[in-house]
Amino acid sequence: MRQIYITGRGGPEKLQIREAADPSSAAGELRIRVRAIGINFADILARQGLYPDAPKLPCVVGYEVAGVVDAVGADQDAHWIGREVFALTRFGGYADCVVVPAAQVFAKPAALSFEQAAAVPVNYLTAWQLLVVVGALRAGETVLIHNAGGGVGLAAIDVARHVGATIYGTASAGKHAFLRERGLHAAIDYRGKDWRPELMRLSGDRGVELIIDPLGGRHWKRSYRALRHTGRLGMFGISRVTESWLIGPLRLLDVVAGLPLFNPISLMNDNRAVFGVNLGHLWHEVDKIRAWMQDVLAGIDDGWVRPHVDRAFGFEQVGEAQAYIEARRNTGKVVLTVAS
Numbered sequence: 001m002r003q004i005y006i007t008g009r010g011g012p013e014k015l016q017i018r019e020a021a022d023p024s025s026a027a028g029e030l031r032i033r034v035r036a037i038g039i040n041f042a043d044i045l046a047r048q049g050l051y052p053d054a055p056k057l058p059c060v061v062g063y064e065v066a067g068v069v070d071a072v073g074a075d076q077d078a079h080w081i082g083r084e085v086f087a088l089t090r091f092g093g094y095a096d097c098v099v100v101p102a103a104q105v106f107a108k109p110a111a112l113s114f115e116q117a118a119a120v121p122v123n124y125l126t127a128w129q130l131l132v133v134v135g136a137l138r139a140g141e142t143v144l145i146h147n148a149g150g151g152v153g154l155a156a157i158d159v160a161r162h163v164g165a166t167i168y169g170t171a172s173a174g175k176h177a178f179l180r181e182r183g184l185h186a187a188i189d190y191r192g193k194d195w196r197p198e199l200m201r202l203s204g205d206r207g208v209e210l211i212i213d214p215l216g217g218r219h220w221k222r223s224y225r226a227l228r229h230t231g232r233l234g235m236f237g238i239s240r241v242t243e244s245w246l247i248g249p250l251r252l253l254d255v256v257a258g259l260p261l262f263n264p265i266s267l268m269n270d271n272r273a274v275f276g277v278n279l280g281h282l283w284h285e286v287d288k289i290r291a292w293m294q295d296v297l298a299g300i301d302d303g304w305v306r307p308h309v310d311r312a313f314g315f316e317q318v319g320e321a322q323a324y325i326e327a328r329r330n331t332g333k334v335v336l337t338v339a340s
Contacts, residue, residue, distance in 0.1 A: 002020075003095040004017055027073045027075045031100075034097060035338055036114040038151075039336065042063070063089055080105075088122075094336070113309075119307040120300075122279060123155040125289060145170070152212075152236070166185050168199060209228055216259075220235055224262075235277070308333060311330065
């Protein structure tokens with residue numbers, strides 16, 4: 001098999017394809033010949049040395065794949081062999097062959113391509129957890145989706161439409177028309193100006209019931225101040241860390257220095273809530289993840305889950321693919337494809 005290693009901290013040049021023996025599937029596992037791999041911003045942070053959860057370098061990252069099962073553990077039903085599936089991987093997903101616990105594998109809907117299926121697990125499970133499970137978004141409420149043009153952002157638009165919420169989103173101006181077609185009620189340009197006055201105008205100076213924010217640091221303070229009473233702030237990333245003027249892991253210090261301090265008394269007096277989501281810390285809750293995925297799969301069947309792949313790069317183009325995301329050029333998911 002081939003795997004894509006991060007060989008050291010730095011730019012896309014630190015990604016290297018290496019050959020290795022095919023893994024064997026042990027008890028409780030399925031082996032998948034990979035056809036598509038989902039790329040997430042966490043993968044880029046890992047390459048830059050800014051993702052604390054990443055394995056020690058050199059390492060293979062990657063949280064999601066789609067492909068065909070070609071081997072099963074001794075305790076698994078042989079009916080899996082030959083089935084098209086998608087799966088969550090606890091790292092190791094940047095490969096053309098992976099072994100995954102069966103509990104983290106799902107049958108691929110026939111309506112989805114391998115590329116679309118690889119765009120489902122991280123984006124839609126994160127969006128479902130943010131908006132429905134913890135964010136408790138209800139019909140008639142209003143949500144602000146920061147980075148609405150990203151993979152989680154588009155998934156969140158689908159979920160919010162399904163719930164029946166009013167949806168606002170921040171994105172660069174060039175993405176606004178597409179986002180409105182996807183279901184955004186109003187798009188706010190965040191580049192070069194403060195998004196908050198426009199949000200307050202749209203909400204009649206009341207703020208919104210839910211904000212999901214992957215940016216981190218000082219930006220969370222601004223989002224909190226834009227909440228309506230009974231509002232909730234869902235935090236799920238620190239992408240702003242890549243914009244720091246500091247070098248290497250010191251960038252994390254810049255983000256930490258700007259973190260808000262949420263006082264319990266203030267939260268009570270404001271009637272607001274804050275929470276965090278990190279799908280990578282839920283491997284001990286696979287039963288919950290599977291239940292959420294059943295809701296997402298039902299959404300695929302019903303047509304309201306619409307995974308959008310902005311661009312697919314070949315396996316050997318991984319450096320170019322990550323650079324494309326770093327430049328904020330994508331609207332939706334970016335995936336790697338593996339020739340069959």
